[in-house]
Amino acid sequence: MMILQVQDVTKRFGGLQALTDVTFDLPAGQILGLIGPNGAGKTTLFNVINGVYAPNKGQIIFRGDDITGMPSYEVARRGMARAHQVVRPLHDLTVRENVMVGACFGREGHSLASAVQKADAALAQVGLSGRADQPSGLLNVAQKKRLELARALAARPYLLLLDEVLAGLNPTEITEMVDTILKIRDEGITILMIEHVMQAVMSISDRIIVLDYGQLIATGKPEEVAANPQVIEAYLGDPEMTARLMAE
Amino acid sequence: MQLISSLTDGLLLGFVYGVAAMGLTLIWGVMTVINLAHGPVIALGMFGTYLFFTHLGLNPYLALAPVALFGLLLGFIIYGMAVHRVINAPHLSSLLATFAVNMIIIGLGTAIFSTSPQNIDYSLGSMQIGFLTIPFSRLLATLGAVLFTAALYLFLYFTRPGKAIRAVANNRRAAELMGIPSSQVLALSFGLGTMLAAVAGGLIATFFPFTILSGGPYELKSFVICVLGGLGNPLGALLGGLILGGLEGLIPTFMPVSWVPVVEFGLFVLVLLVKPSGLLGAK
Amino acid sequence: MKFWRQPGFWLPLALVFLWGGIVLVLKQDTIRETTFTVMMFMALASSLNILLGYTGYVSFGHIVFFGLGGYTGFFLISEMGWPLYPAALAGGALSGVIALLVGLAVLRLRGAYFALATIGINEAARAFVSNFGPFGGATGLFVNFSAYEKYGGAGQALWTTFTFLWITTLVVLLVSYLVKHSRFGLGLQAIREDEDAAMVMGVQAPRAKTITYVISAFFPGIIGTLYFFKNGNVEPGDAFQLHMSIEMLVMVMLGGMGTVLGPMVGATAYQGLRGYLLTSPIFKDLHLAVAGLILLLIILFVPAGAVGWVRGRLPALRRVLE
Numbered sequence: 001m002m003i004l005q006v007q008d009v010t011k012r013f014g015g016l017q018a019l020t021d022v023t024f025d026l027p028a029g030q031i032l033g034l035i036g037p038n039g040a041g042k043t044t045l046f047n048v049i050n051g052v053y054a055p056n057k058g059q060i061i062f063r064g065d066d067i068t069g070m071p072s073y074e075v076a077r078r079g080m081a082r083a084h085q086v087v088r089p090l091h092d093l094t095v096r097e098n099v100m101v102g103a104c105f106g107r108e109g110h111s112l113a114s115a116v117q118k119a120d121a122a123l124a125q126v127g128l129s130g131r132a133d134q135p136s137g138l139l140n141v142a143q144k145k146r147l148e149l150a151r152a153l154a155a156r157p158y159l160l161l162l163d164e165v166l167a168g169l170n171p172t173e174i175t176e177m178v179d180t181i182l183k184i185r186d187e188g189i190t191i192l193m194i195e196h197v198m199q200a201v202m203s204i205s206d207r208i209i210v211l212d213y214g215q216l217i218a219t220g221k222p223e224e225v226a227a228n229p230q231v232i233e234a235y236l237g238d239p240e241m242t243a244r245l246m247a248e
Numbered sequence: 249m250q251l252i253s254s255l256t257d258g259l260l261l262g263f264v265y266g267v268a269a270m271g272l273t274l275i276w277g278v279m280t281v282i283n284l285a286h287g288p289v290i291a292l293g294m295f296g297t298y299l300f301f302t303h304l305g306l307n308p309y310l311a312l313a314p315v316a317l318f319g320l321l322l323g324f325i326i327y328g329m330a331v332h333r334v335i336n337a338p339h340l341s342s343l344l345a346t347f348a349v350n351m352i353i354i355g356l357g358t359a360i361f362s363t364s365p366q367n368i369d370y371s372l373g374s375m376q377i378g379f380l381t382i383p384f385s386r387l388l389a390t391l392g393a394v395l396f397t398a399a400l401y402l403f404l405y406f407t408r409p410g411k412a413i414r415a416v417a418n419n420r421r422a423a424e425l426m427g428i429p430s431s432q433v434l435a436l437s438f439g440l441g442t443m444l445a446a447v448a449g450g451l452i453a454t455f456f457p458f459t460i461l462s463g464g465p466y467e468l469k470s471f472v473i474c475v476l477g478g479l480g481n482p483l484g485a486l487l488g489g490l491i492l493g494g495l496e497g498l499i500p501t502f503m504p505v506s507w508v509p510v511v512e513f514g515l516f517v518l519v520l521l522v523k524p525s526g527l528l529g530a531k
Numbered sequence: 532m533k534f535w536r537q538p539g540f541w542l543p544l545a546l547v548f549l550w551g552g553i554v555l556v557l558k559q560d561t562i563r564e565t566t567f568t569v570m571m572f573m574a575l576a577s578s579l580n581i582l583l584g585y586t587g588y589v590s591f592g593h594i595v596f597f598g599l600g601g602y603t604g605f606f607l608i609s610e611m612g613w614p615l616y617p618a619a620l621a622g623g624a625l626s627g628v629i630a631l632l633v634g635l636a637v638l639r640l641r642g643a644y645f646a647l648a649t650i651g652i653n654e655a656a657r658a659f660v661s662n663f664g665p666f667g668g669a670t671g672l673f674v675n676f677s678a679y680e681k682y683g684g685a686g687q688a689l690w691t692t693f694t695f696l697w698i699t700t701l702v703v704l705l706v707s708y709l710v711k712h713s714r715f716g717l718g719l720q721a722i723r724e725d726e727d728a729a730m731v732m733g734v735q736a737p738r739a740k741t742i743t744y745v746i747s748a749f750f751p752g753i754i755g756t757l758y759f760f761k762n763g764n765v766e767p768g769d770a771f772q773l774h775m776s777i778e779m780l781v782m783v784m785l786g787g788m789g790t791v792l793g794p795m796v797g798a799t800a801y802q803g804l805r806g807y808l809l810t811s812p813i814f815k816d817l818h819l820a821v822a823g824l825i826l827l828l829i830i831l832f833v834p835a836g837a838v839g840w841v842r843g844r845l846p847a848l849r850r851v852l853e
Binding site: 276280282284329330333334337338339340341343344345347348349350351352353354355356358359468471472475479504506507508509510512513514516517520521524 | 583589639644647655658659
């Protein structure tokens with residue numbers, strides 16, 4: 001069963017063509033990696049999928065329903081959650097209270113009382129249980145990333161969008177985070193992830209799609225994509241990226 | 249006839265409004281701060297011109313030069329004391345910080361000048377063009393407004409500090425990376441903004457009586473003008489000033505003059521809602 | 532986590548309850564007048580804080596709801612012969628309805644654009660009311676003395692008004708606490724931090740903001756009616772003072788945005804300071820300048836406000852100083 005179908009999605013900002021006829025499917029239970037050079041339109045694609053922007057053309061089908069143009073809170077309630085690249089916790093609240101936001105307003109819409117349990121469960125999943133009562137402002141970068149992930153998980157989503165959750169982490173933290181992501185997948189949550197840490201995304205994704213200048217230029221298994229000449233060329237504008245890609 | 253004469257009147261005044269608003273919009277454009285001390289600085293410009301005229305016998309139009317310099321320095325002081333520390337804080341902080349400056353100026357001004365109205369007793373007579381009677385004071389004020397606008401334009405587009413201001417307004421972080429000292433540029437922009445306010449005040453003082461509280465209504469008008477012309481767009485402010493002046497001239501020929509602010513502020517809210525980038529703005 | 536077991540729930544209510552109770556027992560007119568002013572600003576600042584503190588939207592012209600509600604309530608009393616209580620509630624209701632209609636449009640604006648729009652709305656409302664015949668235009672409305680007779684004469688009517696204000700203040704503080712500690716309030720705080728991210732988490736931001744705007748407009752409408760009934764007249768210059776609107780913001784900031792206790796502390800401190808400066812022989816002429824200087828120092832150096840500062844320094848007191 002396809003949990004997400006993106007069909008001919010086009011998005012323009014004024015004269016700028018951010019996405020052009022992007023089409024792909026995501027089967028339930030898989031991890032799909034979304035890669036591409038900086039400015040390729042990856043975050044814009046996320047924003048169109050979860051309703052932050054309405055596309056100019058095309059459709060988004062989520063679990064069989066057309067959600068094109070729905071506001072992002074409606075999409076969230078239908079079971080799509082997202083962890084942002086830039087994490088901005090509610091610094092005046094504790095870690096637990098932060099995660100409760102996800103439980104209260106996510107798919108299951110919990111009351112404050114029942115949200116506490118869901119929040120604790122999500123914190124355990126990402127390994128932050130020990131910090132539940134701390135003010136969230138005191139967390140370090142890696143912990144904030146985990147908090148962001150816990151907030152998304154507490155919403156009990158069917159589909160999880162991860163926007164560079166590995167960015168800014170050291171190698172040990174990356175390994176731990178990758179384990180956490182795989183565990184989330186094993187619980188039956190489908191994952192669509194934007195990632196720049198190539199080794200990690202290549203190793204955990206079932207499939208990879210590649211965006212360049214707003215167009216989908218490749219799709220397939222990680223090893224196929226890594227060998228695709230078009231993909232290598234797209235990354236040539238970005239030598240550091242190319243090096244990482246070639247190192248696979 | 250009546251219509252044309254009151255429209256002319258309004259448009260001439262509109263140039264002066266435009267100068268005041270340009271100061272506000274310049275500050276917004278560069279640092280996204282709404283300067284709530286704008287009104288009191290306008291009032292100080294009025295008093296500056298008045299003091300030079302009555303105590304030193306200086307021609308009120310020549311007095312604009314020292315008043316402009318004074319406005320520039322005052323801007324540096326306000327920026328350094330009140331604005332610099334809150335430049336990256338949420339909007340409320342800079343709003344209240346500049347409002348605190350507003351209170352300080354009004355408080356000191358009331359203690360020094362009291363709140364009884366003053367006026368500059370300097371009549372130039374008026375000019376007759378057909379059926380139009382235009383006081384020379386209005387005409388000179390318009391000329392002054394145009395000169396200051398032109399000077400600002402030349403400064404922003406053809407001098408190094410002016411280009412730095414535009415670069416910082418465009419993208420402060422990028423400008424800093426290119427080695428532009430953003431604190432100095434911000435202080436300069438704030439100074440120029442208050443300078444324009446003081447000059448506008450000086451020009452207004454040549455034809456209207458005033459008190460230390462008189463800047464308030466012009467500050468509100470400046471908000472309206474800035475939004476009409478697009479916040480952060482100095483030339484838009486001049487156009488916005490003309491629109492507002494024109495409306496103030498035209499509306500009283502249709503309906504009671506007390507409806508003018510209803511229309512003005514109604515239009516203001518409408519433009520904010522429909523076209524927040526201003527009538528000139530892109531999309 | 533039952534709220535009635537939290538000291539932070541009881542503290543503000545107990546303080547206001549005691550204060551008002553003592554004033555009612557002492558029965559002195561001057562104390563009542565002073566307390567009326569302080570309590571009025573407490574309630575106004577707390578209402579504003581429900582929007583400003585919890586959602587982060589800076590309503591700069593919030594006084595418009597005090598003015599419009601006050602005018603409506605006063606009109607019902609002086610022209611229609613309504614009793615005070617229903618008139619004040621009707622004033623509040625009208626402010627709420629206006630906030631609903633206005634909010635649907637202006638709450639789409641963010642940051643300084645929203646603040647500017649609220650200034651524009653206040654000025655437009657002031658100008659409109661100055662031209663509005665039924666509300667007496669620029670001269671405003673006066674209450675007929677017979678209106679006070681129903682309450683046992685003018686003197687007794689002032690006590691009745693005070694009691695109503697006291698109860699209103701308690702209700703505002705109660706609502707402020709309940710909003711902050713509800714699921715709804717959690718959503719508002721998410722909006723304050725990052726509105727787009729909050730929506731992505733499922734918070735229905737447009738609806739939540741509008742409801743909050745209506746709540747924070749309702750109470751000023753009631754308070755406006757009480758205030759103008761007490762004064763015996765209402766005119767556009769008094770009802771829509773932008774200056775008073777900014778003072779409300781200052782009080783919220785002094786005490787601490789987003790706390791229940793903060794606006795109370797801020798209103799008391801501001802009015803206390805004002806009273807002191809106005810009567811002090813040294814500062815009398817400079818009271819505005821001195822107040823401005825103090826405000827500036829606080830914004831620059833204690834931006835979290837008094838309650839926020841203590842909460843930050845002494846985390847143990849967080850459950851007490853909500």
